Amino acid sequence: MSTLQTNNVNESPTRHVKRLQRQEKRIERLERHNEHSTARSRRRQQKAEEKLANKPVRRIVPIWLRLIVVFVLCYVALMIGMMVGYGGLGGKEPTEALEFSTWKHIIDLVVGEG
Structure with missing residues (x-):
């Protein structure tokens, strides 16, 4: 058998490599999606803080x-x-x-x- 471990005996090593590459791409996409969602949540948090900071000041003496x-x-x-x-x-x-x-x-x- 080859040095690459295959799940299927009939699977060639190149197919196995391609399947691993597809899995790596999926993992990268998920990581990018997670980074994007955390950036989005950070932006939402920042907007909420700005909204609180931009509240009009209630003055005691006009x-x-x-x-x-x-x-x-x-x-x-x-x-x-x-x-x-x-x-x-x-x-x-x-x-x-x-x-x-x-x-x-x-x-x-x-x-x-x-």
């Missing part, structure tokens, strides 16, 4: 309210700055910095009408 708070704080800082500048550096009464007549007088001095 953006429009934040903007209003920022503008109010800027206005308060401006008023405090004017009072400190007029009263502390100018040596006058700090509340006079908030009066309209004071600013009219300052504008008249800058423009040159006074």
Whole structure:
């Protein structure tokens, strides 16, 4: 008998080799299919994670309210700055910095009408 073990006595060694090659091809196809399915499941998992990451953020304080708070704080800082500048550096009464007549007088001095 030949060096290749055959199941059938009538089977030639070349037939046996071809049958083994077919079996190897089937095994390779199954392995490729398994790799493809695992890649597909990884893609599905990745899409699910992206979906969770792209969820809209529920904000406790809305953006429009934040903007209003920022503008109010800027206005308060401006008023405090004017009072400190007029009263502390100018040596006058700090509340006079908030009066309209004071600013009219300052504008008249800058423009040159006074």
